[in-house]
Amino acid sequence: MNNPNHISNQATDKYANDIAPGKNQASITLANGKIINLSDQKNGVIIDASALTYNDGSKIQDGLASTEGIQTISTPKGGTYQDRLPDGTNVWLNAASSLTYNVSLSKVSTRMVMLTGEAYFEVAKDKKRPFIVQTAKQQV
Secondary structure (H helix, E strand, O other): OOOHHHHHHHHHHHHOOOOOOOEEOEEEEOOOOOEEEEOOOOOEEEEOOOOEEEOOOOEOOOOOOOOOOEEEEEOOOOEEEEEEOOOOOEEEEOOOOEEEEEOOOOOOOOEEEEEEOOEEEEOOOOOOOOEEEEOOOOEO
């Protein structure tokens, strides 16, 4: 006869090494060096020259946006996040990834971002200003 405790131990052992799915988790490092942890209750952020807001319209914090400089948004292991850059480009960052960009991305002649890790881009069309993704080994 089977021991019911033995069966439940086998089931527990079977799933002990499963990896939990990713969740909305990211931080943004502003041009002034301040780091803001983004809400895991929201699923995206809109980065504009005048404000930082979640994609549902709620403000992240007042007085934080800068009109110039370099900012970085990054996700930890197990985290993902959706971002809309100042030029209108949508980016989905995968786990353990970071994206560095110029805050005035919507005003420069060549839109260049630096990516570490993995991301999916829906680039805002602009024939006059190319969009370039720089990684450690290539430019696309």
